[in-house]
Each structure stands twice: as structure tokens, then as C-alpha cells.
Amino acid sequence: MKKKILVIFLCLLLVMVTLAGCSSAPKEVAPSESGEKKEPFHVSFAAGRPGDTWYVLSHALATFINEESDWLTAEVVATAGVTDNTRVLMGDDKSMRGTHVNVTMLPGATVWGEGEYMPLQIGMLSMLNETFVTLDSSIVTLADVSGKTVALPRDVPDGYAFIFRNMLDLAGAKDYKIIHGGTGDRLTALRDGAAVVGTLPFDFYYPNEYALSSNLMEFGARGTLYYPNQGNTKEALEIIKEACVTDPFVGKSALPALGMVAPAKSLGDTQTEDMAYVSTPIYWSAGIEMPEDVVYEITRILYEAAKDGDFVPYHAMGKGITPEFLTMSFWSDDQERQAMFHPGALKFYKEIGMDLKTFVE
Known part of the structure; x- marks a missing residue:
């Protein structure tokens, strides 16, 4: 009898350990559209102060990424403010530029400041x-x-x-x-x-x-x-x-x-x-250091969320995030607009036939 109880206990323990391991395990390598395995990748959103409009909406986007992507995960990190995001990424730790999405506000001296980092637009967030x-x-x-x-x-x-x-x-x-x-x-x-x-x-x-x-x-x-x-x-x-x-x-x-x-x-x-x-304008951006396929995946999920109105429950300004709004900017020259968007975002928008537009039209 004691042996049976011990066997049952060990079986239950094994099941619990297995379930716990499944729930906490990182995302496995997922196949891409070409059939190649995608290595897991993690991004952080430099999003300003907790409670700010852009912080809340960035948290929403990070949530969508974690729910929808097979290989990409995301989190939101606080900074001293929306204009501080770019300053942080222009610091000495250049490795951050390849892993951090930037909530960027124009104007901002740090957008054009000293150093080679340039925040390239992924999609509009708010104004x-x-x-x-x-x-x-x-x-x-x-x-x-x-x-x-x-x-x-x-x-x-x-x-x-x-x-x-x-x-x-x-x-x-x-x-x-x-x-x-x-x-x-x-x-x-x-x-x-x-x-x-x-x-x-x-x-x-x-x-x-x-x-x-x-x-x-x-x-x-x-x-x-x-x-x-x-x-x-x-x-x-x-x-x-x-x-x-x-x-x-x-x-x-x-x-x-x-x-x-x-x-x-x-x-x-x-x-x-x-x-x-x-x-x-305030927009999500990334430096050229962030891999193109990562930005493509972020843009894909951002677009789908905007199309479905998924940002609305998170903040009143979320209803302004529509597919058409994502590709807007104040760059009046077409060549300049192309240069100010991240290649990964451009690739996605071109594939679905979305044009880059300007508010001054």
C-alpha cells in the first residue's frame, strides 16, 4: 500500500514539474515563412514615464507582441520622459540600440544630436x-x-x-x-x-x-x-x-x-x-541597429492591432491609432520620408500596399 502511495505521489510530482516547465519556458525556435527556424528575440520599449499616454500604449503593443508572435517577446521600461528615450539610446551602451524600441518625440535635440544613432519610424503613436x-x-x-x-x-x-x-x-x-x-x-x-x-x-x-x-x-x-x-x-x-x-x-x-x-x-x-x-508627433521607432526582421514583425503586429482597434481599451487616444495613421509623418519630401522609416517597417508597408503620407498634404 505504501509503495502504491509513493508511486502515485511521484507521478503527480512529475506531472507538476512538467507543467511548470512548460509554463515558464521561453519561446522555442519558430519557423519563418521561408521555413527557416527563427531564433527567439526580446525587445524593450523605452517609453517615458509610467502613466503617460505613450507608456500605456507601448505596454499595449508589447502585450500584443507577446500574444501574437511565435519568436518575439517584448517589455516596457520607464525613462525620465518621452524626450529622454532617445538620449538614453545615444548613450555609451550602443548594444541597447539593437534591442530597444524608441518612443520618439519631435522636436528633440537628441533626435539630431551628436552621435550616429537615428530613430527611424515604425509607426505613429499619437500627437x-x-x-x-x-x-x-x-x-x-x-x-x-x-x-x-x-x-x-x-x-x-x-x-x-x-x-x-x-x-x-x-x-x-x-x-x-x-x-x-x-x-x-x-x-x-x-x-x-x-x-x-x-x-x-x-x-x-x-x-x-x-x-x-x-x-x-x-x-x-x-x-x-x-x-x-x-x-x-x-x-x-x-x-x-x-x-x-x-x-x-x-x-x-x-x-x-x-x-x-x-x-x-x-x-x-x-x-x-x-x-x-x-x-x-510621437511615434514608435528603432535604430538601424535593430534587425530588419524584428522591426518587420513589430510592424506586422502593430498594423493588425490598429486594424482591429485593439488599442482602444487601453487609452482614449488609442482610437486614433488606425492603419492609415501609422504611416503618416511631417516629412513632405517622398525621398526624405523613405529615409526616415526603418527598412523593416518599409518592407511590411510596401508588401501590403500602404503608402507613406504626410500631414501637410
Whole structure:
């Protein structure tokens, strides 16, 4: 009897060990489309701060990769912020460039900075759209900011405050004072009256859906919102274009023109005319050091998730990640667009017949 119990116990133990081994084992070598065995590969997403839109959506993409790929696995790692991702990958540990997907934001000095690393686009993630806003109805144009205190984004080399500062100067604003800060700091300055006018973000879902952000709604609780950069969109877009290429931090390479136009009424009844605004793209990228087949696999899974709307449950901005959105960029020249996408992503998009498009069309 004791022997039977011992045999049963040993059999159960063997089954448990076998099951445990199966659940924790890494992905086995999987055959490729050509029949060749694919070696397991692991990528990490440098995705900014936990809780940020791009961090959450990168976590979603990593989840899809782990579920859908037979040989590729992924995880998300936090950094000091979205503009810090590229800086990390431009560090001394060059091996990271072949294993890390980069959540890249334009502008950013580190995108064009010293060193040979260049983040090449895999697919668009989201857009950070900002507009000048005020409760003062007498501020109709950017030139009317003269003599006022204005709240602008943080003044850092990897930031984008210089675009708004240049816009004010090019529009003829004089003797204005600046309060720099993050979105929350700017909202506080505007809400408390420390600044009369400033920039705040709003929501945009490609291709043509606009909505007030929570920041604009909170500011609007203090009074009627007015947008001082309405009308004359052709001239306004030219100002944005020039403002994007006059920053000392971008070095020898000029940024593309990061200007778009919101149709009248997009942000409420007081937006009576079409309005040009600054839009800074945020996209998934990889250096040329990352193998082409790895980026191809990431792009394939990203495209399928975008097609099926799989990002929507993870974040409100997920509904803007569509197949058409993935291949958008601000690079107006076709040759330049081709050069700014990773070869692995280009291969996938060409195979399914998707063209690379620009927001400025």
C-alpha cells in the first residue's frame, strides 16, 4: 500500500514539474515563412514615464507582441520622459540600440544630436497638439501678446518651447514675459492670473476629430476661452514653418514644419475661423541597429492591432491609432520620408500596399 502511495505521489510530482516547465519556458525556435527556424528575440520599449499616454500604449503593443508572435517577446521600461528615450539610446551602451524600441518625440535635440544613432519610424503613436489660449477677448492675434505675460512649455534643449517663442517673435509680439512650465504649471499660471495667455494641449484623433482636453475644460471653467491665432492660416503656417527651423538646438538638420489646421468650431464656438496650431508627433521607432526582421514583425503586429482597434481599451487616444495613421509623418519630401522609416517597417508597408503620407498634404 505504501509503495502504491509513493508511486502515485511521484507521478503527480512529475506531472507538476512538467507543467511548470512548460509554463515558464521561453519561446522555442519558430519557423519563418521561408521555413527557416527563427531564433527567439526580446525587445524593450523605452517609453517615458509610467502613466503617460505613450507608456500605456507601448505596454499595449508589447502585450500584443507577446500574444501574437511565435519568436518575439517584448517589455516596457520607464525613462525620465518621452524626450529622454532617445538620449538614453545615444548613450555609451550602443548594444541597447539593437534591442530597444524608441518612443520618439519631435522636436528633440537628441533626435539630431551628436552621435550616429537615428530613430527611424515604425509607426505613429499619437500627437501632442497645442494652441495659444486666453480668457482675454482683446488678444486676437499673437502680436497682441505684446507686453503680456505668457505661459509656455519648459525651456529645455529637448523640448519645443522655442517654437512658440519664435512664433510670437515672428508675429511681431514685443516686450512679453514668459513663465515656463509643464502643462499643469501653465494651467495653474493661467487659471490664477499669473499669465494672461499661454499654450495648452487639446485632443486630436486622426483624421479629423477634435476635442477639448481636460486642461482646456478646467481653464474654461474660469471664463470663455479665446484662441488668438485664428484665420490667415496660410501666413500662420509659414510662421510655424520658420519657427521650427530657427532653434539653436537642432544643429545642422532642420525640423519639418510641425503645423496643422483645425477647422472652425473644432474647439468651440469662439473658434470662429480655421486655426493653425503646432503639432508634435510621437511615434514608435528603432535604430538601424535593430534587425530588419524584428522591426518587420513589430510592424506586422502593430498594423493588425490598429486594424482591429485593439488599442482602444487601453487609452482614449488609442482610437486614433488606425492603419492609415501609422504611416503618416511631417516629412513632405517622398525621398526624405523613405529615409526616415526603418527598412523593416518599409518592407511590411510596401508588401501590403500602404503608402507613406504626410500631414501637410
